[in-house]
Amino acid sequence: MVVTDFDIIIAGAGPAGLAVAKEVAKELGKGHRILVIDPKLKPETTAAWYSYADRIKANGLGSCVLHRCKSLMYVAMDLTHEMKDLLVVLDANKVLGLWQRQAKSCGVQFVQDTLRDAEQIAYGVSVKTAKSSYTARLLIDCTGITSPLLKKYNLVSHVNTWVLYGGVITHITIKDPSRIYFLPLNDTHNTYIGIYPHSAHKADFYVFYNLNESIGNPTDLKPLFESSFKSHYPHARIAAPLFGRIAGGELNAYALDNMVFFGQSGMMDPPGCGMGFNEILLHHQAFARNIALCLKNNQLDAYALDAVATSFRDPAIFQFQQIIAKYTYYFIFSPTKWRGGVAWLNSLGKDSRHWMRNEFSISWIKQASLKLYNTIPLSEVIQLMPPKDYAYIIEHFLKFVGNAVVEESERIEKTYKKGLIGQ
Ligand SMILES: Cc1cc2nc3c(=O)[nH]c(=O)nc-3n(C[C@H](O)[C@H](O)[C@H](O)COP(=O)(O)OP(=O)(O)OC[C@H]3O[C@@H](n4cnc5c(N)ncnc54)[C@H](O)[C@@H]3O)c2cc1C
Structure with missing residues (x-):
């Protein structure tokens, strides 16, 4: 040898x-x-x-x-x-x-x-x-x-x-x-x-x-x-x-x-x-x-x-951080600059720290994506983004937001039904 x-x-x-x-x-x-x-x-x-x-x-x-x-x-x-x-x-x-x-x-x-x-x-x-x-x-x-x-x-x-x-x-x-x-x-x-x-x-x-x-x-x-x-x-x-x-x-x-x-x-x-x-x-x-x-x-x-x-590169966590990085185009080029980012952090409240720690669950990602979408809609961000990044954002972001919307509507429906039963 x-x-x-x-x-x-x-x-x-x-x-x-x-x-x-x-x-x-x-x-x-x-x-x-x-x-x-x-x-x-x-x-x-x-x-x-x-x-x-x-x-x-x-x-x-x-x-x-x-x-x-x-x-x-x-x-x-x-x-x-x-x-x-x-x-x-x-x-x-x-x-x-x-x-x-x-x-x-x-x-x-x-x-x-x-x-x-x-x-x-x-x-x-x-x-x-x-x-x-x-x-x-x-x-x-x-x-x-x-x-x-x-x-x-x-x-x-x-x-x-x-x-x-x-x-x-x-x-x-x-x-x-x-x-x-x-x-x-x-x-x-x-x-x-x-x-x-x-x-x-x-x-x-x-x-x-x-x-x-x-x-x-x-x-x-x-x-x-x-x-x-x-x-x-x-x-x-x-x-x-x-x-x-x-x-x-x-x-x-x-x-x-x-x-x-x-x-x-x-x-x-x-x-x-x-x-x-x-x-x-x-x-x-x-x-x-x-x-x-x-x-x-x-x-x-x-x-x-x-x-x-x-082995420690969780695809969902990476994709979510990549989405945030791509929203940076919006923060750089929009007239309100980083205001949208800070508004998003405020919408997350005390849970925002998980983002900087890069430590979060899929359900956190879904909720955070939905809040991001509600704060700065994808339709706005995409206007300021290089065309080659559209596909990435559409594929990964919609996956998180789509699921989160379904889960949120199910939760609302359950609460609503509970309310009806209580009447
Ligand atoms: C100003 C600043 C603030 C930061 N703040 C934070 C923070 O608050 N928290 C945080 O988590 N991260 C922070 N970071 C990021 C963090 O410093 C980097 O993620 C980290 O240093 C990466 O470590 P590394 O060892 O992979 O690479 P590097 O730190 O880049 O080290 C590479 C090493 O390789 C050596 N080297 C380069 N080329 C060769 C070569 N050809 N042959 C042999 N050796 C070579 C270099 O001399 C160096 O010692 C900050 C970075 C900067 C610059």
Whole structure:
């Protein structure tokens, strides 16, 4: 038998790569050979993360919490929506540092290098990097949306991107630091501002907009960020930059023979709400457990790996988030901008938080779809949508709304009959 250099090579030491590295090393136990490749010397991100107190506790990340909040505030024109939840703002680099230490303590090796190419060979995968080349039984690609393999194998079917630019700002006073804020700029592109407080005097502050079938360039937003943070907080200073992309969509394949995609390169960011770090948190343990099983059973073909990569991709949840992402056209181009979105959140009341958590049942989706339809009818949205997206919306949205209308009419009928019997 030919012996490969490594059992697993993980490309990318962002949250996806590190979370999988520490977990899969634990699953495989002593004797595994795992290598993580990243061009950065130590893991660092230019993203900012808020998450949920329950998820952070379940993942043992309490020491990485900078600040706790009680709600997300959405503002658009004359409307506001307060989405109540137990939220935490994280020190993202502390999370990465902790995960790297955990991975190293389980024997994972790290090298400062850049993945350039990979292809299947008879006994595994051949991996080419900027400085070297390796063989492994399995490559897990966690390099994000700019992955060279997504490009080489033409795997992106469609993509919807939130492009973000901002900074950690100090010398400010936030009136109510117990809330995370999403505020509209009401400009032509309908850019939004996100503010995650660290305290009353420090916050992550970034501007972001949505692009369809493009991944954009975060630095294009730099001038807008500079003017908007100055207008909100004239005396603010920038302590560190924040920028990046949150890309969601679909791949033509989530795995190839001896290669699998996880995190943003696996399109795990829900396109509607974009909470990609949170998805990694929710799914990395199951992913690592199943990958370890594939490795032990030597089932490393595209079919087996695809089953692992898509096992937590609930089609109904994805389709619903995709519908919300497509309604974005309406929010960008309609004269009332994001007002309809905030009106929809208000119609959901305290149940709205399930949307941002990307955690909901089919009956929730049906009710939320019906409320969306009642707030902003499909007939209006479709007028502002690129023709190629009609079919998707019609097929998936009507499925949820159609069922919800039937269920609602049955419920009304029952109530009505009960009323008649009571007379
Ligand atoms: C400003 C901002 C705010 C955000 N807010 C939130 C939030 O509040 N909550 C939330 O859940 N999500 C949030 N996100 C999204 C979240 O950051 C992403 O979903 C998450 O970072 C995706 O993780 P990843 O590891 O898949 O990819 P990435 O974070 O993109 O990491 C990819 C890693 O791969 C490395 N790499 C790249 N190319 C190569 C290569 N060729 N070879 C080797 N290594 C390579 C990179 O150096 C990097 O370390 C935010 C993002 C931004 C930018």
